[in-house]
Amino acid sequence: MLKYIFKRVAIMIPMLLGIALLTFMLMRLSPGNYLDTIRLDPQISKETIAYYERLFQLDKPLIYQYVHWVLNLLRGEFGYSFYYNVPVVQIISWRLFNTFILAFASFLMTWLIAIPLGIWAAVNRNRKTDQAIQFFSYVFLSWPSFFVAMILLFWASQTGILPLGGMHSPNYENLNLWQQFVDLVKHLAIPTIALSIGSIAALQKIMRGNMLEALGQKYILTARAKGLPENKVIYRHALRNAINPLITLLGYEFSGLLSGAALIEIICSWPGLGSLMLTAVRSKDIYLVMASMMMGGILFIVGNLLADIFLAKADPRIRYDKR
Amino acid sequence: MLLQLKNIKKYFPIAGGFLKAPTRFVKAVNDINLDILAGENISLVGESGCGKTTLARLVMLLMPLDSGSIIFDGQDITKFSPRELRNYRKNVQLVFQDPYSSLDPRFTIRRVMKEAMTLDVKNYKSESDKEARIEELLRAVGLKAEMLNRYPHEFSGGERQRIAIARSLVLNPKLLILDEAVSSLDVIIQEQIIQLLKKLQQDFGLTYLFISHNLKVVRKISHKIAVMYRGKIVELAKTDELFKNPLHPYTKELLSAAINYKSILRDKDIDVSKRTELIEKIPGHFVLIN
Numbered sequence: 001m002l003k004y005i006f007k008r009v010a011i012m013i014p015m016l017l018g019i020a021l022l023t024f025m026l027m028r029l030s031p032g033n034y035l036d037t038i039r040l041d042p043q044i045s046k047e048t049i050a051y052y053e054r055l056f057q058l059d060k061p062l063i064y065q066y067v068h069w070v071l072n073l074l075r076g077e078f079g080y081s082f083y084y085n086v087p088v089v090q091i092i093s094w095r096l097f098n099t100f101i102l103a104f105a106s107f108l109m110t111w112l113i114a115i116p117l118g119i120w121a122a123v124n125r126n127r128k129t130d131q132a133i134q135f136f137s138y139v140f141l142s143w144p145s146f147f148v149a150m151i152l153l154f155w156a157s158q159t160g161i162l163p164l165g166g167m168h169s170p171n172y173e174n175l176n177l178w179q180q181f182v183d184l185v186k187h188l189a190i191p192t193i194a195l196s197i198g199s200i201a202a203l204q205k206i207m208r209g210n211m212l213e214a215l216g217q218k219y220i221l222t223a224r225a226k227g228l229p230e231n232k233v234i235y236r237h238a239l240r241n242a243i244n245p246l247i248t249l250l251g252y253e254f255s256g257l258l259s260g261a262a263l264i265e266i267i268c269s270w271p272g273l274g275s276l277m278l279t280a281v282r283s284k285d286i287y288l289v290m291a292s293m294m295m296g297g298i299l300f301i302v303g304n305l306l307a308d309i310f311l312a313k314a315d316p317r318i319r320y321d322k323r
Numbered sequence: 324m325l326l327q328l329k330n331i332k333k334y335f336p337i338a339g340g341f342l343k344a345p346t347r348f349v350k351a352v353n354d355i356n357l358d359i360l361a362g363e364n365i366s367l368v369g370e371s372g373c374g375k376t377t378l379a380r381l382v383m384l385l386m387p388l389d390s391g392s393i394i395f396d397g398q399d400i401t402k403f404s405p406r407e408l409r410n411y412r413k414n415v416q417l418v419f420q421d422p423y424s425s426l427d428p429r430f431t432i433r434r435v436m437k438e439a440m441t442l443d444v445k446n447y448k449s450e451s452d453k454e455a456r457i458e459e460l461l462r463a464v465g466l467k468a469e470m471l472n473r474y475p476h477e478f479s480g481g482e483r484q485r486i487a488i489a490r491s492l493v494l495n496p497k498l499l500i501l502d503e504a505v506s507s508l509d510v511i512i513q514e515q516i517i518q519l520l521k522k523l524q525q526d527f528g529l530t531y532l533f534i535s536h537n538l539k540v541v542r543k544i545s546h547k548i549a550v551m552y553r554g555k556i557v558e559l560a561k562t563d564e565l566f567k568n569p570l571h572p573y574t575k576e577l578l579s580a581a582i583n584y585k586s587i588l589r590d591k592d593i594d595v596s597k598r599t600e601l602i603e604k605i606p607g608h609f610v611l612i613n
Contacts, residue, residue, distance in 0.1 A: 218424035222487075225383050226439045226494070227412035230405075236438075240429045316474040317428055 004320040019297040034082040079287030099272035106195035118207025137201035149194035165269035191268040210242035251307025326359040331391030351377040353554035366533040366541040369551035416491035420503035422483035426475040433471040439493040481512035538581035560608040570610040
């Protein structure tokens with residue numbers, strides 16, 4: 001197993017460099033660069049622009065720029081943001097953290113609600129409760145998350161129960177730790193619900209389907225026949241066998257944490273990575289984009305690796321090492 | 324009398340017609356009476372689809388009866404509460420036809436065996452009790468103790484069926500229902516399992532309800548044979564008597580097909596309608612006639 005993990009981590013490096021190369025090429029081969037917006041300003045002299053061009057090494061050949069960036073990466077430097085004029089890492093780290101808070105909250109909410117709901121629906125298949133759950137799942141699945149967010153924001157503006165956006169109240173600094181937490185949760189509520197509601201519906205359906213398949217297996221009949229109580233039959237035998245596809249899904253969810261939230265972040269003005277990336281792409285702040293892409297890439301690969309490891313732990317039939 | 328089936332019925336609706344209202348029924352088990360004595364091997368034979376497996380599941384009450392009663396050790400199990408029913412299921416264990424799907428793939432053999440033990444706190448107080456019993460049972464079915472930490476997919480079909488049998492013996496059942504338990508195995512392993520079952524019967528004093536479509540296997544193991552056809556028992560007799568002197572036309576057909584590989588062409592359909600009943604023609608030999 002360790003050997004396998006090591007192999008997978010080793011493969012990560014060329015994959016990430018590939019992601020970086022693709023992003024770089026996309027950014028550089030599309031017309032224009034960061035300095036073009038400055039060029040439009042008549043107050044800035046040609047010399048200044050030429051100076052910056054040299055400073056940012058935008059005058060060098062593309063391949064040189066890429067290699068230069070990779071070499072800097074080896075020293076642990078992600079480059080400078082043109083737009084903010086500070087090291088990329090500084091901007092990204094706290095934005096990443098904000099996005100992570102939001103993504104984690106929605107992730108928790110989704111899984112904690114969807115899994116029990118799916119199990120419950122499967123056990124009560126075709127009864128009224130199940131039918132109700134399936135009906136509302138279709139409804140919520142067909143609502144785009146940004147639409148849910150807008151409705152919730154409208155509702156918040158009418159009632160004033162929840163804040164309309166952002167991450168903290170203006171008086172955040174003056175609150176004690178508990179109040180700060182409550183404030184954060186209040187700000188989290190709308191984006192989290194908007195992000196989760198569709199995922200809950202989807203995940204619930206997947207869980208229900210897998211559970212139904214597992215419940216139809218012979219070993220479930222065996223378990224019942226040997227006199228096990230029904231809850232043990234369900235949780236010990238059926239659930240453990242129904243969980244495989246969900247673990248794989250978990251890996252993808254993990255990687256989607258950063259990118260999936262972008263739209264909601266913009267609507268709810270959550271200071272996360274999504275809105276940062278959008279501005280970065282539009283202003284051609286190339287190293288900021290690349291660093292964000294690297295974060296997404298790392299999360300994607302690590303998420304899938306974790307899912308594969310969990311899968312091997314959960315299912316004895318899956319072995320990665322040849323013995 | 325260990326087990327008594329009284330007029331049990333199970334019909335499956337065939338959906339169809341207006342608003343999927345059931346228009347017809349498959350009479351999987353149609354008014355069956357059967358007595359099983361303690362220590363007796365009784366076999367249920369018949370073609371596929373005649374209701375053998377349904378009968379086995381009804382005896383375990385894995386599905387509800389439509390009508391009739393099942394008397395086990397003097398108690399009517401159809402009136403049991405869920406808790407009593409689970410207790411009853413400890414006395415009657417079922418070994419399924421397919422050893423590939425009836426063991427949970429996530430459980431090691433040790434866990435499979437131990438799980439059932441948790442239901443019987445009286446007999447299995449300590450871990451060492453459990454381990455000792457597991458090893459005893461594994462030896463009894465001819466498997467080695469070092470196999471205990473393996474998962475079902477690491478065993479062959481014959482080994483899995485042995486595991487399933489060992490597993491079913493954990494709770495010291497009085498009655499073992501073997502639903503086509505050797506049908507999916509090749510002839511050599513079939514023979515081994517049959518010998519094993521005979522030996523286990525001597526060692527543990529078991530009663531078998533052996534369900535099979537294979538008359539050759541049935542002949543070796545059973546004291547009595549019940550022939551089932553379209554949800555009814557058409558003939559019931561001691562093994563030798565049945566093979567020597569089959570009375571019902573369906574039994575004759577079945578025997579000639581199984582022993583001589585000759586199929587008899589029916590000139591008319593065999594009647595198992597309501598007007599027929601099981602009658603004792605020769606002492607101990609029952610047959611369904613008009």
